[in-house]
Amino acid sequence: MNRYPAWKYLFVAVVVAASLVYALPNLYGKDPALQISSAASGGIEVSELTWLEVETALEAAGIKPGAHSIETGSLLVRMPDEETQLRAREAVQKQLGSGYVVALNLAPATPAWLHSIGAEPMFLGLDLRGGVHFLMEVDMDAAVTKAEERYVSDIRTLLREKSVRYKTVARPAEGGISIRFRDADQREAGIRLVENEFPDLAVTAPDPADDEYEVRAAIKQTAITETRRFALQQNITTLRKRVNELGVAEPVIQQQGINRIVVQLPGVQDTARAKEILGATATLEFRMVDEEHNVQDAVDGRVPAGSRLYKERAGNPVLLEKQVMLTGDYIIDAVSGIDPTSGGPDVTITLDGKGANIFSRATRDEVGKRMAVVFIETKTETVQENGVDVRRRTTGEEVINVATIREQLGKRFHITGLDSTNEARNLALLLRAGALATPIDIIEERTVGPSLGAENIARGFHSIWAGFAAIAVFMIIYYLMFGVTSVLALGVNVALLVALLSLLQATLTLPGMAAIALTVGMAIDANVLINERIREELRNGNSPQASIHAGYERAFLTIVDTNITTLIAGLALFLFGSGPIRGFAVVLCLGILTSMFSAIMVSRCLVNLWYGSRRKLAKVAIGNTAWK
Amino acid sequence: MEFFKIRKDIPFMRHALVFNVISLVTFVLAVVFLTVRGLNLGVDFTGGTLMEVTYAQPADLEKVRGVLTGLGYHDVPVQNYGTARDVLIRLPVVENETGAKLSESIGAALREADNSAQVRRVEFVGPQVGDELLENGGLALLFVSIGIVIYLWMRFEWKFGVAAIIANLHDVVIILGFFAFFQWDFSLSVLAAVLAVLGYSVNESVVIFDRVRENFRKMRDASVQHVIDNAITRTLSRTIITHGSTQMAVLSMLLFGGETLHYFAMALTIGILFGIYSSAMVAASIVMWLGVSRADLVRPPVKKEGAELV
Numbered sequence: 001m002n003r004y005p006a007w008k009y010l011f012v013a014v015v016v017a018a019s020l021v022y023a024l025p026n027l028y029g030k031d032p033a034l035q036i037s038s039a040a041s042g043g044i045e046v047s048e049l050t051w052l053e054v055e056t057a058l059e060a061a062g063i064k065p066g067a068h069s070i071e072t073g074s075l076l077v078r079m080p081d082e083e084t085q086l087r088a089r090e091a092v093q094k095q096l097g098s099g100y101v102v103a104l105n106l107a108p109a110t111p112a113w114l115h116s117i118g119a120e121p122m123f124l125g126l127d128l129r130g131g132v133h134f135l136m137e138v139d140m141d142a143a144v145t146k147a148e149e150r151y152v153s154d155i156r157t158l159l160r161e162k163s164v165r166y167k168t169v170a171r172p173a174e175g176g177i178s179i180r181f182r183d184a185d186q187r188e189a190g191i192r193l194v195e196n197e198f199p200d201l202a203v204t205a206p207d208p209a210d211d212e213y214e215v216r217a218a219i220k221q222t223a224i225t226e227t228r229r230f231a232l233q234q235n236i237t238t239l240r241k242r243v244n245e246l247g248v249a250e251p252v253i254q255q256q257g258i259n260r261i262v263v264q265l266p267g268v269q270d271t272a273r274a275k276e277i278l279g280a281t282a283t284l285e286f287r288m289v290d291e292e293h294n295v296q297d298a299v300d301g302r303v304p305a306g307s308r309l310y311k312e313r314a315g316n317p318v319l320l321e322k323q324v325m326l327t328g329d330y331i332i333d334a335v336s337g338i339d340p341t342s343g344g345p346d347v348t349i350t351l352d353g354k355g356a357n358i359f360s361r362a363t364r365d366e367v368g369k370r371m372a373v374v375f376i377e378t379k380t381e382t383v384q385e386n387g388v389d390v391r392r393r394t395t396g397e398e399v400i401n402v403a404t405i406r407e408q409l410g411k412r413f414h415i416t417g418l419d420s421t422n423e424a425r426n427l428a429l430l431l432r433a434g435a436l437a438t439p440i441d442i443i444e445e446r447t448v449g450p451s452l453g454a455e456n457i458a459r460g461f462h463s464i465w466a467g468f469a470a471i472a473v474f475m476i477i478y479y480l481m482f483g484v485t486s487v488l489a490l491g492v493n494v495a496l497l498v499a500l501l502s503l504l505q506a507t508l509t510l511p512g513m514a515a516i517a518l519t520v521g522m523a524i525d526a527n528v529l530i531n532e533r534i535r536e537e538l539r540n541g542n543s544p545q546a547s548i549h550a551g552y553e554r555a556f557l558t559i560v561d562t563n564i565t566t567l568i569a570g571l572a573l574f575l576f577g578s579g580p581i582r583g584f585a586v587v588l589c590l591g592i593l594t595s596m597f598s599a600i601m602v603s604r605c606l607v608n609l610w611y612g613s614r615r616k617l618a619k620v621a622i623g624n625t626a627w628k
Numbered sequence: 629m630e631f632f633k634i635r636k637d638i639p640f641m642r643h644a645l646v647f648n649v650i651s652l653v654t655f656v657l658a659v660v661f662l663t664v665r666g667l668n669l670g671v672d673f674t675g676g677t678l679m680e681v682t683y684a685q686p687a688d689l690e691k692v693r694g695v696l697t698g699l700g701y702h703d704v705p706v707q708n709y710g711t712a713r714d715v716l717i718r719l720p721v722v723e724n725e726t727g728a729k730l731s732e733s734i735g736a737a738l739r740e741a742d743n744s745a746q747v748r749r750v751e752f753v754g755p756q757v758g759d760e761l762l763e764n765g766g767l768a769l770l771f772v773s774i775g776i777v778i779y780l781w782m783r784f785e786w787k788f789g790v791a792a793i794i795a796n797l798h799d800v801v802i803i804l805g806f807f808a809f810f811q812w813d814f815s816l817s818v819l820a821a822v823l824a825v826l827g828y829s830v831n832e833s834v835v836i837f838d839r840v841r842e843n844f845r846k847m848r849d850a851s852v853q854h855v856i857d858n859a860i861t862r863t864l865s866r867t868i869i870t871h872g873s874t875q876m877a878v879l880s881m882l883l884f885g886g887e888t889l890h891y892f893a894m895a896l897t898i899g900i901l902f903g904i905y906s907s908a909m910v911a912a913s914i915v916m917w918l919g920v921s922r923a924d925l926v927r928p929p930v931k932k933e934g935a936e937l938v
């Protein structure tokens with residue numbers, strides 16, 4: 001009666017063996033390593049040739065690297081220790097140049113045979129490995145405003161080209177686009193043109209009595225949705241580029257909801273720099289210095305009509321022409337370096353073809369005159385207004401450089417006069433990564449230092465281990481042989497859970513480790529139910545074999561019942577939780593499922609093996625049942 | 629070894645009224661603390677910035693406060709966290725400053741004052757995120773409650789569903805009451821613990837209800853009160869052992885899990901202890917007051933196997 005068919009034993013044995021094998025990689029530590037990948041998608045491929053270059057660089061620096069491998073487009077070189085890892089990074093970055101990202105990483109020291117069957121250690125969350133988590137929100141209204149502004153200028157150009165006479169094309173404060181025409185005929189022609197040329201605009205029927213001949217246009221809802229989607233996508237792309245520039249191994253950049261982006265940077269320690277680079281929208285404008293008017297007059301309040309007053313870094317006022325010669329949109333590359341003539345830091349900017357044309361036309365007649373580079377940075381602040389949080393965007397404009405144009409400028413030119421190499425590097429980085437399309441705010445940040453991460457792992461591990469040990473001792477003392485089988489089943493449960501988490505590569509967080517500990521405590525419930533039932537059957541005078549059988553059979557439905565309610569709670573946490581809570585929920589739910597298997601099948605299997613084959617079983621070791 | 633050798637049924641239900649009064653009093657007290665003191669909501673829900681800073685030697689809290697005051701942040705809670713060398717700083721949502729930038733400027737100022745200062749952890753939650761997390765927490769609680777009632781309704785009868793959820797929500801309110809009374813930090817992970825407790829302690833009610841149904845069938849002449857007493861008595865051993873095991877795991881978290889898991893484990897501990905009490909004394913007596921009868925569960929064509937449980 002208590003004998004399983006051979007296939008059942010085999011099945012349990014295979015599952016147990018597999019779970020042990022797939023849980024195994026978690027026992028090996030991690031090696032410090034360099035991860036080298038291409039800086040831009042579609043750029044230089046990482047290949048064995050890259051390795052040769054890296055090897056040369058390391059040899060020159062006197063570093064003996066560990067094993068290397070190339071996987072999914074990146075080269076992983078193991079290092080003997082962390083100090084060497086830092087030195088190696090410098091040497092390799094220098095050798096490879098800016099075409100590659102050289103990031104510090106920890107490579108799992110999984111033996112090759114495990115690796116080859118797809119066994120990897122669990123994927124650790126930021127609270128366990130250290131790093132930064134950002135939740136960013138894209139300002140969608142600004143994206144729409146920008147689109148409307150673009151339409152305003154496009155409509156102006158269109159009407160001018162087709163010789164339709166208009167008074168104004170503008171974007172009123174309440175949004176939308178307003179066009180004023182000279183007369184009713186021009187208005188008719190204008191509406192037709194706009195409707196034909198811009199199908200995404202909805203033009204409202206004009207009021208015939210309106211002597212301003214005004215027409216309103218608005219972007220259609222479908223187009224707005226599209227604009228928003230595009231704005232988010234563009235931001236994700238830009239963020240990805242910027243993260244690449246930071247040199248982070250295994251970054252996560254994902255869309256969340258309709259207007260949010262999650263950025264996770266494992267192992268990043270310099271959060272200040274990460275935030276500066278991720279959060280700011282920066283662009284450049286090139287303007288001529290107004291040399292006809294007096295700066296002092298402007299400071300006193302008499303600013304000439306065609307000019308604007310700016311401030312230099314040092315605080316000196318400078319008068320610039322209102323007309324922008326070129327904006328940062330045309331910049332395709334920016335590299336920091338050392339200016340050969342002055343020896344100071346500089347940034348070399350490369351423009352695209354269109355930008356180069358515009359710029360060479362604009363500077364042709366200005367040789368010998370002074371040109372200013374205005375750095376515009378947009379940042380967002382939360383301000384309290386009447387007790388309500390209002391987010392306000394401020395634009396900081398600063399003249400970072402005024403230089404005399406020495407020759408007609410074209411595709412490539414330099415900006416000099418920067419304060420430090422660090423500043424040059426950051427400026428180049430921001431320009432190169434391209435300005436973010438729409439302003440983006442950090443609305444949530446979670447930073448965990450690497451030492452705290454390691455401590456959290458130790459804490460989680462100790463919690464699980466101590467809980468397991470205490471339960472094991474109690475179960476064996478209380479239920480004797482059945483306690484032993486229960487504890488073995490519990491051990492299998494933990495192995496199975498860890499193996500599943502490793503296979504799924506679900507993110508393990510500290511709450512996730514807490515869930516493992518909790519699962520250990522709750523999973524034993526099933527075995528207690530079974531063991532108590534067996535005792536009761538024995539007490540009622542049933543034979544040991546019949547009691548074991550009845551105990552397992554009868555406890556089964558209760559076990560399912562009790563687990564379902566916990567599963568409901570786990571599911572709710574998964575659906576409504578975020579981040580670490582979701583990690584908790586995943587482990588809790590998986591733990592419930594694995595515990596059903598281990599508590600029912602594995603422990604039964606062991607009991608059957610031990611007692612099942614004995615014909616004349618007079619007594620089982622489950623503790624004293626001799627009272628009635 | 630056997631802890632519980634209970635030969636006679638313990639007349640729990642004779643004292644049902646007493647238990648209910650105790651429950652009611654604790655419940656009312658919890659509600660009073662919740663309304664008067666309120667929960668000490670963590671930055672997860674209120675928005676704001678939380679920084680954990682560690683020093684090489686025991687930290688001088690006054691000095692840290694001084695640095696913060698120097699930066700213009702007055703009356704900021706600064707406290708030791710875990711050890712004397714670790715300091716926890718909680719800043720509300722600050723005007724004219726994004727949380728992300730704020731932590732940087734404070735970190736720099738603290739390092740200037742004492743160069744062994746090391747920022748170990750920063751949590752910044754924008755106000756809009758906090759509101760959402762709170763709302764999602766409420767939704768999750770609602771989802772779990774409704775899910776459990778529906779499940780028990782299907783499995784047993786509506787009276788059981790209602791009784792179980794009242795008993796267990798009573799646990800939840802009491803856990804929250806503890807957090808309000810001691811002004812413990814109520815974070816996202818505590819909320820997770822509360823929901824886990826809700827799911828977990830319903831188990832207990834399920835086991836007892838299963839026994840009640842079984843008894844209705846077996847003990848044909850017994851009164852409802854006797855049936856329930858017997859069910860509780862027979863499952864008492866299992867209840868205490870399983871809760872004891874779970875508590876061992878939670879206790880190890882409380883001891884080894886560090887500060888981050890401290891309140892999580894605390895919520896679980898309170899939940900488990902009150903869970904034992906509430907499913908045995910509260911849920912069963914509510915079922916009794918709701919007037920459960922043999923006819924509710926044992927219909928002429930008896931539902932088979934399902935009823936025959938521990």
